[in-house]
Amino acid sequence: MEQRLIQTLAEWLLEAQHTVILTGAGMSTESGLPDFRSNQGLWYGRDPQEIASVYAIKHNREDFVDFYRWRIKEVDKYKPHIGHHLLTRWQRQGLVQRIITQNVDGFHHQAESHDVIELHGSLRELYCMDCGHRTEAKRYLQEKGEVCPQCGGFLRPDIVLFGEMLDTQAIETAFAEARQAELFIVLGSSLQVSPANMLPMEAKEAGAKLAIVNLHDTLLDPQADLLIEGKVGEVLQKTDEWLNRKRNFGMV
Structure with a gap:
């Protein structure tokens, strides 16, 4: 250098x-x-459309939650x-x-x-798709952490998913x-x-x-x-x- x-x-x-x-x-x-596209990357062996998209929220919600629970846990390991x-x-x-x-x-x-x-967007927060309630991302690590404590709606990470603007x-x-x-x-x-x-x-x-x-x-x-x-x-x-x-x- x-x-x-x-x-x-x-x-x-x-x-x-x-x-x-x-x-x-x-x-x-x-x-x-990890990066996104290398052999050790985030998407290696995964289809982002199946687990990290608007489609996944509607049709594959369990895998969506599992994937982002894992991502939030992984990010928390680093500084x-x-x-x-x-x-x-x-x-x-x-x-x-x-x-x-x-x-x-x-x-x-x-x-x-x-x-x-x-x-x-950011993995630091979740928000409810029904009432807009916001909470910290670590809630996803709890059992049924995707359920909004205010209205029972669905909490999702505050990031831009595949298929969103x-x-x-x-x-x-x-x-x-x-x-x-x-x-x-x-x-x-x-x-x-x-x-x-x-x-x-x-x-x-x-x-x-x-x-x-x-x-x-x-x-x-x-x-x-x-x-x-x-x-x-x-x-x-x-x-x-x-x-x-x-x-x-x-x-x-």
């Missing part, structure tokens, strides 16, 4: 008046969570990594203005970041933030899923600098102003160290 690239990212963070972060699955896998906590620190220092995430694990909230736009307000806010950005940083996303993969170009076309940090190639690598290949946590830690050195020498 070239020090020059780290220094550039740090300098851009200091210069930008409005920095927006987009995090993807690579951010979560560094905490230990935010150094990268999540550094983004929170940078928010408090005024270096980052908004975080947008494709992830549903809630790790940004656990790391106490604020005003996070969760494009695909993303929340309109979340999408509109994310695109508004992208257009306002002076610096847009992609962390751990292959940028294959729409409409999240449109946000970086929305920012760039509005005049922002685009930085991408990922272990593997992304579809927008040719459009990036700065491309760093590496683990998100390590890159952010090295960037933070550079920022601290500059502060200690009175250069900030």
Whole structure:
């Protein structure tokens, strides 16, 4: 990992008046969570349409509940990594203005970041499809935890399922933030899923600098102003160290 690239990212963070972060699955896998499509991934040997869709709620509810009970239990085994906590620190220092995430694990909230736009919802909460009552996700781990305590209706995770549209307000806010950005940083996303993969170009076309940090190639690598290949946590830690050195020498 070239020090020059780290220094550039740090300098851009200091210069930008409005920095927006987009995090993807690579951010979560560094905490230990499985990805989606590898041989050890979430969907390996499973059909998401059968267990994680609107269809599953209507026609395969028992398997739906079992699957999300397992997912909630799995997420609870892991914690935010150094990268999540550094983004929170940078928010408090005024270096980052908004975080947008494709992830549903809630790790940004656990790391106490604020005003996070969760494009695909969150496994942190359940809500009743009948009365709208909300409760914490750990209720699913109880026997009959899918039954609403208020009305007896069906509790489901507050995430976007296969066959559902993303929340309109979340999408509109994310695109508004992208257009306002002076610096847009992609962390751990292959940028294959729409409409999240449109946000970086929305920012760039509005005049922002685009930085991408990922272990593997992304579809927008040719459009990036700065491309760093590496683990998100390590890159952010090295960037933070550079920022601290500059502060200690009175250069900030």
